[in-house]
Amino acid sequence: MAANLQVVTNSDDALLAWTPDPWSDDLVGFRLERKDLKTGNVTVLNNRIPAGADGTQVPVGGVASTASPIRRCMWVDHDVEQAGQAAYRVTPMAAGAGGFVVREAEASPWVSAEAPDSVDEGAAVYFNRGTIMSQVVSRLAGGEVNVKSLKALKAHLAEPGYPGRRYLAGQARHALLDFMANADRRGNHIYAALYELNDPELIAGLKAFGARCHLLLGNGSSTFDDTAHELESADVIVKHRDLSHTGASSPSVHNKFVVEVDTASGQALRMLTGSTNWTTTGLCTQLNNVLVLERPGTANRFYQQWRKLAEVGDDMPEQLRIDNGKASVDGNITTLFAATKDQAEFAPVLDAIAKAKHGVLFLMFMPGQSPLLEALLARVAEADAPYIRGVVSAVTQSEKGVVTEHNAQVIANGVDPERFHNEVLKPDGLPPANLPKWALEEFQRGMYLSAGLNAIIHSKTLVIDPFSDDCVVVTGSHNFSPAASSRNDENLVIIRGDKALAQAYAVHIEGVYDHFAWRAFLSNGGDPATIYQPLTGWQGGNRAKELAFWMNRA
Known part of the structure; x- marks a missing residue:
C-alpha cells in the first residue's frame, strides 16, 4: 500500500497532510521530498529539530528528513519558491539499527500543488511573515536576544534593501508595490484611503503618481508629522479625515484600500484592501494580508466610498451609516462598510x-x-x-x-x-x-x-x-x-x-x-x-x- 498525501497552497506556503497505509506501530516519522516540475530536481525537505529529544541545535537550514524524520502527519513548506511548480512525496520511516529505515514501497505518489493565487475569480491574497517571536528573527538579530539588538533590527526594517525586511514583509510588500507600479505604468489614477502611513518605500510608490494620487489620510498615530507635507511636495493630493475631531486615533478612519481608476474613462478598474497598514511595522512586525480584487464592480463601490468619505470631512452623517450597511453585490463578492446602524x-x-x-x-x-x-x-x-x-x-x-x-x-x-x-x-x-x-x-x-x-x-x-x-x-x-x-x-x-x-x-x-x-x-x-x-x-x-x-x- 502507499501513503495518502494532500497538498494545499497559497502564494507563499504549501501545507502537506498525509496518512500512512498501513499504520504500523513501529513508524517513527516520514521523509518529505519536493520535486521541481520544471527541472525534475528532487529535494529532501529538512526537519527543524534533531533526530532525538536529547539532540542539540540543528544547522540554520535544518537537517534532512532522512536523518531526522518528520514526526507528525502535517507539515508546512515555507521554503518553496513557486508552489504551483512543485510536487511532493511522503515516505514512512521506521527505526533501524544505528538509524532509520525508509520504506520506499510505502511512499505516496507525487502530488502536485496547485497555486491558488490566480485571478480566475478576480481575487488573490498575499501575506507577510510578521511572526516576529520566532527562530528566524533570532537569527536576523545575530543571536543577540536583547532590547538593544531588537531596536537595531527595527531601524533596519525601514531600509528597502535590508534582507530581513524583505523576508518579513513577504508577498504582502510585493503585492502593494506591484499594484502601484502597474497603475503608474498605465498612467492611471489611484484613490487611497489609509489609516496611517510612514513606510519610506510605500511613500515613494505613492509619490511617483504625483497629482494622479488622491490620498485620504486617516488618524492613525504612526503617521509621521511630515508625511503629508512630503507627499504634497510631490504634488500628491492629500485630504485628511479625523473622526475624533481632536487628533486622537479613535474613532478610527481605519480603511486600508486603494482603487485604480482609468484616466481616460474615469472608470474604476481594480482595488486592494486587507489588514495591512502602510507602515514599516504593518509590513514587517505584525501578521497581515493584502487582498487584490480585479473586479471593476467592486472597485467602483470602493471608489464611490472614497468620494463619500472625502466629501463628509471629519463627520459620520446618518445617511452614510445607512448607506454603509447596504450590501453591494458583484457576482460572488459582497461589500459592506462601517460605521453602520445596528451592526x-x-x-x-x-x-x-x-x-x-x-x-x-x-x-x-x-x-x-x-x-x-x-x-x-x-x-x-x-x-x-x-x-x-x-x-x-x-x-x-x-x-x-x-x-x-x-x-x-x-x-x-x-x-x-x-x-x-x-x-x-x-x-x-x-x-x-x-x-x-x-x-x-x-x-x-x-x-x-x-x-x-x-x-x-x-x-x-x-x-x-x-x-x-x-x-x-x-x-x-x-x-x-x-x-x-x-x-x-x-x-x-x-x-x-x-x-x-x-x-x-x-x-x-x-x-x-x-x-x-x-x-x-x-x-x-x-x-x-x-x-x-x-x-x-x-x-x-x-x-x-x-x-x-x-x-x-x-
Whole structure:
C-alpha cells in the first residue's frame, strides 16, 4: 500500500497532510521530498529539530528528513519558491539499527500543488511573515536576544534593501508595490484611503503618481508629522479625515484600500484592501494580508466610498451609516462598510457561521464583545462541531494610548470554550525556562514593548468550509468589534465560492495557529519532548479531526 498525501497552497506556503497505509506501530516519522516540475530536481525537505529529544541545535537550514524524520502527519513548506511548480512525496520511516529505515514501497505518489493565487475569480491574497517571536528573527538579530539588538533590527526594517525586511514583509510588500507600479505604468489614477502611513518605500510608490494620487489620510498615530507635507511636495493630493475631531486615533478612519481608476474613462478598474497598514511595522512586525480584487464592480463601490468619505470631512452623517450597511453585490463578492446602524454588516457573516458544515478558521484583532466571536465559541461547543481553529489577538493601552500588554487567545476543538473568557495567553517567544535543547532563544514579549514594537496578529479574516463549493471568505479592515461597527470607517468583503482563495487563507491561518499553540504549550510547562511521542496520537481525538479536515478536503 502507499501513503495518502494532500497538498494545499497559497502564494507563499504549501501545507502537506498525509496518512500512512498501513499504520504500523513501529513508524517513527516520514521523509518529505519536493520535486521541481520544471527541472525534475528532487529535494529532501529538512526537519527543524534533531533526530532525538536529547539532540542539540540543528544547522540554520535544518537537517534532512532522512536523518531526522518528520514526526507528525502535517507539515508546512515555507521554503518553496513557486508552489504551483512543485510536487511532493511522503515516505514512512521506521527505526533501524544505528538509524532509520525508509520504506520506499510505502511512499505516496507525487502530488502536485496547485497555486491558488490566480485571478480566475478576480481575487488573490498575499501575506507577510510578521511572526516576529520566532527562530528566524533570532537569527536576523545575530543571536543577540536583547532590547538593544531588537531596536537595531527595527531601524533596519525601514531600509528597502535590508534582507530581513524583505523576508518579513513577504508577498504582502510585493503585492502593494506591484499594484502601484502597474497603475503608474498605465498612467492611471489611484484613490487611497489609509489609516496611517510612514513606510519610506510605500511613500515613494505613492509619490511617483504625483497629482494622479488622491490620498485620504486617516488618524492613525504612526503617521509621521511630515508625511503629508512630503507627499504634497510631490504634488500628491492629500485630504485628511479625523473622526475624533481632536487628533486622537479613535474613532478610527481605519480603511486600508486603494482603487485604480482609468484616466481616460474615469472608470474604476481594480482595488486592494486587507489588514495591512502602510507602515514599516504593518509590513514587517505584525501578521497581515493584502487582498487584490480585479473586479471593476467592486472597485467602483470602493471608489464611490472614497468620494463619500472625502466629501463628509471629519463627520459620520446618518445617511452614510445607512448607506454603509447596504450590501453591494458583484457576482460572488459582497461589500459592506462601517460605521453602520445596528451592526448591519455582521448579519451575513453570522448567517455563514451558522451554516458552516466542515470547518471554520479565523484570525481576529481586538474584536471586543464581537457577536461573530460569540457565534464561533457557540459552534466550537457543539457536540458535532465542525473543525475550528482560530487565534484572537489584542493589546492593552494606557490612557495616553501607549501599548502596555499583548494578549492572544487560541480557540480550537477540544478546548473548553469557557476557558477563552478566563485564560489569556501572553504571546511570547519560546520560554527560556523551558527552551528545547535544539532551539535558539527567542525575543520575549517585554523586549518588544521596550523596543516600541507590537507582536500582534493584525489580520481580520474568517474562512468557512474552504474545500466546499459553498466556501466563504470574510476579510477587510474590520476588527469585527461592536466599537468598529458603530464608530469607525471600515470595509468588510465577503467572497463566496472561490475555493482557491479560501484555501490560501486557510493555509495561512493554520500556520499562525500552530506557531502560537506550540509556544503557548511550552509557556504553560509542556514537555518539549512531546514532539517525539509515537504517531498513534494522530489516529484519534482532535489530531485525527484535524487530519481528516485537511485530508478529506470536505
